[in-house]
Amino acid sequence: MASLDSVETFVRTQREQIDASVEARGLVKTYRSGARIVRAVDGVDVSIARGETVALLGPNGAGKSTTIDLLLGLLEPDAGEASLFGGPPQEAVAAGRIGSMLQTGSLIRDLDVQELVEMMASVYPHPLCVEDTLRQARIEELADRRTQTLSGGETQRVRFALALVSDPDLLVLDEPTVGMDVEARRAFWTTMRQGAAHGRTVLFATHYMDEADTYADRAILMAHGKVVAAAPTTEIKGLVGTRTIRATLSDADDADLGALEGVLQMERHGDVVVLNCSDSDRAIRALLDHYPEARDIEIASAGLEDAFVLLTSDGNGAS
Amino acid sequence: MNPVYLRYELLRTFRNRRYVLFAILIPVALYFATAGPSRGESDLAGTGISAPLYFMVGLAAFGGMNAVVSIGGRIAAERSVGWTRQLRLTPLSTRGYFRAKVATAYALALVTLGVLYFSGSTLGVRLPAGEWLRMTGLILIGLVPFVALGIFLGHILTAESTGPAIGGITALFALLGGTWFPIQNGVMHDIAEALPSYWLVQASHVSLGGPGWTGLGWFVVAAWTVALGALAARAYRRDTQRI
Numbered sequence: 425m426a427s428l429d430s431v432e433t434f435v436r437t438q439r440e441q442i443d444a445s446v447e448a449r450g451l452v453k454t455y456r457s458g459a460r461i462v463r464a465v466d467g468v469d470v471s472i473a474r475g476e477t478v479a480l481l482g483p484n485g486a487g488k489s490t491t492i493d494l495l496l497g498l499l500e501p502d503a504g505e506a507s508l509f510g511g512p513p514q515e516a517v518a519a520g521r522i523g524s525m526l527q528t529g530s531l532i533r534d535l536d537v538q539e540l541v542e543m544m545a546s547v548y549p550h551p552l553c554v555e556d557t558l559r560q561a562r563i564e565e566l567a568d569r570r571t572q573t574l575s576g577g578e579t580q581r582v583r584f585a586l587a588l589v590s591d592p593d594l595l596v597l598d599e600p601t602v603g604m605d606v607e608a609r610r611a612f613w614t615t616m617r618q619g620a621a622h623g624r625t626v627l628f629a630t631h632y633m634d635e636a637d638t639y640a641d642r643a644i645l646m647a648h649g650k651v652v653a654a655a656p657t658t659e660i661k662g663l664v665g666t667r668t669i670r671a672t673l674s675d676a677d678d679a680d681l682g683a684l685e686g687v688l689q690m691e692r693h694g695d696v697v698v699l700n701c702s703d704s705d706r707a708i709r710a711l712l713d714h715y716p717e718a719r720d721i722e723i724a725s726a727g728l729e730d731a732f733v734l735l736t737s738d739g740n741g742a743s
Numbered sequence: 744m745n746p747v748y749l750r751y752e753l754l755r756t757f758r759n760r761r762y763v764l765f766a767i768l769i770p771v772a773l774y775f776a777t778a779g780p781s782r783g784e785s786d787l788a789g790t791g792i793s794a795p796l797y798f799m800v801g802l803a804a805f806g807g808m809n810a811v812v813s814i815g816g817r818i819a820a821e822r823s824v825g826w827t828r829q830l831r832l833t834p835l836s837t838r839g840y841f842r843a844k845v846a847t848a849y850a851l852a853l854v855t856l857g858v859l860y861f862s863g864s865t866l867g868v869r870l871p872a873g874e875w876l877r878m879t880g881l882i883l884i885g886l887v888p889f890v891a892l893g894i895f896l897g898h899i900l901t902a903e904s905t906g907p908a909i910g911g912i913t914a915l916f917a918l919l920g921g922t923w924f925p926i927q928n929g930v931m932h933d934i935a936e937a938l939p940s941y942w943l944v945q946a947s948h949v950s951l952g953g954p955g956w957t958g959l960g961w962f963v964v965a966a967w968t969v970a971l972g973a974l975a976a977r978a979y980r981r982d983t984q985r986i
Contacts, residue, residue, distance in 0.1 A: 489985070496832060498983040517832055524832045528985055529825030534755035546747035547835040586829070 818897025
């Protein structure tokens, strides 16, 4: 039966390779910062099926942009391998299958928006027409504006149009809503939902939990260059949508505290205990039931950053 | 060649009025400053060459060089807004990218030469059609290594440093190549002969009765073209980092 198993494994691997649009194994990228060597990306695996929308979620400096650079072939990994649609990233790029919006970037000047879109359309084998591109990105009203006169948010929307103009199979957006106000952010994601992403594989980086939560099927959480979790966004929310309870409590067994209802993890700093909670309401009741002497109690919501730090500092490795 | 891409590359270059004006105006201003006061001089230092003609051809070499190297500044500016990285994620090939940059550089050089020739004619310069063409043709060939130099510098310098770097390098090439002062013999002449700017000056001197290029001239220009072209291509390929 062992041989049958291996055939099954083989078939599954083949299928995964065919279905995967993004596939990366063990990506490592280091760079030198003064005398120190920083591992910006430290053993990252990414696998994205066709048609999936995946958020790359993490605080600033987590390694999201470097990971994207590696996936797109802009950077050579020190170790590991990235492939797009089963081949080297450069091949997918040369075939015009990728639409991208990198994190840092603006537009070249002295062209109207529609001229710039037409210029970039001309380098692709099967581009959308200019009108469709402007409509999908909802920037028809910017068509006649010179690029150097656009605001930050408008520039981002035009850059988004440039990511769409190739009619790409894979759309890679690195913090696409940076520089947009709340209103513009909402409008941007509405645009995405209303067809810009239709039938496409989408990978986007963000440090906004709500963007990942409302838009992605799945999120890959990164911190300190590592993937700390990769799961459907509903599960991720449970992981990082946490609160912490901080209290002064000297005579309590750490293990018992960690086992309280609603508590995920505990940390002790002298007399101060910090409880990281999945359900802080239940946790605080349980804490006061068992330890009425607890004092100086503070409850705070843990930001993404805190949650990530917690997840990594605990050696909660790649899943 | 992608005509749409090229058209917009040219359009946006010439729409940048300040850039175009400075690329053209500086050689023209220098021309009138040098040739203007001595416009009546028809036999410069007993050579039989008129001052307006002598300065016109000298500035044609310098102006052409200045124009093509200046695209480095544009490239550095594009890189500073992440545009080059964006292009790397499109099917535009290194070749396609270079073609558009080379075409832009030559368009600027041709406009500069045209304006200088016109300025020369207003000061009384008259040449047979064949000499205008021979001189221009040889200058355009002599500019090839400088186009590569411009692209190379654009991909290794930051936008802030291109001004002084490009200005300085262009001035040095012009000086050592004999654009400003004739270099007749000695060590300086041996050095000059190994520089592409020297042969650019020789190209412009075709209309002064000069012999044009020797075999060494063709070799020096070809060698600089190959070397700088390889450096430029390498710089472009490696230029994928965030800056």
